Amino acid sequence: MPSKIRTRYAPSPTGIPHIGNIRSALFAWLYARHNNGDFIVRIEDTDQARYDADAERAIIDSLNWLGLNQDEGPDVGGQYGPYHQSKRLDLYSEAAIQLVKDGRAYYCYCSSERLGEVRKAQQARKEPPGYDNHCRDMDFGANGDFTQFEGSTKNGVIRFKMPLEGVTTAHDIIRGEIAWENQLLDDFVMVKSDGFPTYHLASVVDDHAMEISHVLRGDEWLASLPRHWQIYNALEYEKPIFVHLPIILGTDKSKLSKRHGAASVFEYKDQGFLAEAMINFLALLGWSLDDRTELISLPELIESFTIERIGSSPAIFNVDKLEWFNGMYIRNLSNGDFIEKLSSFWQTDQTPNSFSSSHLEAIAPLVQERTKKLNEVWNQISFLEGDIEYPPIRLWSGMGDKKAQRAERDGTHIEIPENAPEVRNWLSVSLNTLEQLNEWEDEAMEESLQIVISNLGTKPRQLFGALRVAITGGVVSPPLFPSMKILGREKSLQRISQAIALLD
Template sequence: MSTSPVRVRFAPSPTGMFHVGGARSALYNWAVARQSGGTFVLRIEDTDTARNRPEWTQGIIDALAAIGISSADPTFEGPYFQSENAGRHQEASLRLYATGRAYYCDCTREQLKERTGSEHLGYDGFCRERGLEFAEGRALRFRTPDEGETVVEDLVRGKPIFPNASIEDFVIARGDGSPVFLLANVVDDLDEGITQVIRGEEHLSNTPKQQLLWEALRATPPVWGHLPVIVNEKRQKLSKRRDKVALEDYLADGFLPEAMVNYLMLLGWGPGDDREIMPYEEMERLFRIEDVNTSPAFFDVKKLTAFNGEYIRALSPEAFIAACAPWLTQPRAPWRAEAFDAAVFAEVAPLAQTRLTLLSEITGNVDFLFLDEPVFDEASWSKAMKPGAAELLRDVRAAYANVGWHADELKIVLTAVGERHELKLGKAQAPVRVAVTGRTVGLPLFESLEVLGRDQTLARLDAALLRLSEV
């Protein structure tokens, strides 16, 4: 391993939203850089002009900041843009040609298939000794060694060995002279002084080719680390066409960044004990890339959700209220903007905090306080409003008209009414809860009634009785 200061890089393409697999890779690189006093380089690989969009670039920067990887930290360097290094890429391709490590090729797919019988067998080296010079339409191929083997120093996978004879003469520049990803990636890493490349295992097959390019450019290759693939519950690689993979979507659903970081760090690595919930700072101190395992990592949304619930419950009351704010204001909130009362929310916030697993669940727990009338859910109504519900609600309404308006007294009164109807408290609560909140589950009923107030509670009981009389 190089004794140079550690320089790692994260090199996403701005062609879509920020993949959770990319977030995991970024966090591992960040941990390696920070614990070694090194540098984390952000490089935007923006050479796919047909698919790149400026908002995706900003989305990458914003998503990194959301999980704690910020340009404000001295560890951070960049962003650099691959497109701005095109001249160096082309210079490297021409240097490889001038030193005999690359040659021009005018073979078409059809010709290759005709010679080999299949277009899947790889290039057969037909143009190696033809001495072609550059011309429009001729690709530049790297001349791989015929003998020996390429050994990859991989911090996760040991020393994978690739026989050179099995590596085809691969293209490093297209027919128009523009270098391809393999070469551009190597040149950028070389220019940016990258000492360790930590990335997903899907790149492992490219690594011997890139290592040969490093050596042909007379440079020492970095140390590699290829992370295990992340899979869904069917053990299929996470796919944006099939799975929910965007970090932004998880944050928008109410996952706390801290919970996401904690969970992502454990996708392929563990601290070596039974603990799972821990702050990033502690994970960073314990993290070793050599301890990352090679088995596929299951992205378990249920487990992530459980993590998130733990983090929500650990927030201070003030932090919880602040975290809920985006869901309590327009456009996410279902009530009129002027109907929201921050003081009222603060009263019920401690009740809600113990029940949420997602911040987005907050609106369904407190909307009855700020809507003009409770939501009407047919399933909840049918479940709660059984025969005898009208009589129960009528007696509750009469009793609540004069009782002291405190949670304990409200509970005592409803218990007594329920006993007269031969119902235990749990059964007696159901029609009252649905009449007042619209749902069969929610915050503790009597504390909710206390905050809602007598007038609103009685009005909603009256509305429920009217609906029942119309059935």
């Protein structure tokens, strides 16, 4: 093992970072922290046509939200900078020219039209697409002196000269020795016509210059490994240790996409997911502590994270599991921490509310145990602020009437059931009973209404369900009697009266 562990996260700022991308960053960060090493962030912005400044900011903000702090990078600097590849072009040019001089690379002036014709011909012959080595043995000199020939362009590129025979054997920590037939690997572009390097050259040069010891990246880059391996050999660079992380699939074992619930970390943040839960969930997408432990704190992850525990089998992304993790982390918060995170979320989400701190302290325990995402809380407790409105049929939905629930779900109209007078009587008796209470306490309310249920010969689900709708306007809410206590006697009795009026 190298004397100093140095890992890197090297995203391209062409779009908002996706889950797989952030998982790679997390694994690199955890491995560096486990070994008291350095975590470097490098922005690979050589694709200038697709560069997006907002995407770059989103990358850094994603890391900051998750707490994946940089030891070196665009925000903090460092002795191996600059940390934007667009500011390191001289390094890549120097390496490319050296490879040309050494006979390991060459200038190519094939036009896009000619390359298109080559591809068409290969497809017609049912051959795999690839460069046909047209310029491989032409002598343009070390500086790429241009000479006209048929199918040429003035804007040349530099291609790496892959071996024509034999195999390229590379090593990956997870998969071991892997061999590729060289005849199946074409001479790829290292430097584009605009003078910017491709990923293949730039990543090798930078990983060497920045003394990266371990490259942890997604499985999709495994196909690039033989090309990178050959560049390392040609430049006589010491190779880092490669770790290609298992692919992430959806629950149906197909490629992960938005239909599986996959989104950027900001979308999850906006839904009210906690950073701690997201880290725990992402850490288990390809890594495990053992075959049973699921909830693992960040300090425990840092202490336990090793490459040996990374599997080779595809990881399964399950948004329901992520919600379970988030619910567990929310429930494990102290009352004060839950209120702090909820208030911060509402402020960011611009949720209008006028709850005082004491009011929130009373409400929080009612919703914390049943909350999976912070964005669910407001819908559960919004009845405490302002007036409520609901259709009369919802009283039956609250009582468990399947037809009423189906009608509300489908947005169809049905007539009020024939037992409306009976339900109205239940609510009237309940109102009269509650009005006579000396103390507006949970236990007193429940005990008095249990007597009402017994006297009327109804069931708790029916009466309490109708009262829940009357008090909150919904069929799902925090516990009924604590909610009535917080709402207060006057408002609670007023809302039951309003429900009775709906059935007149």
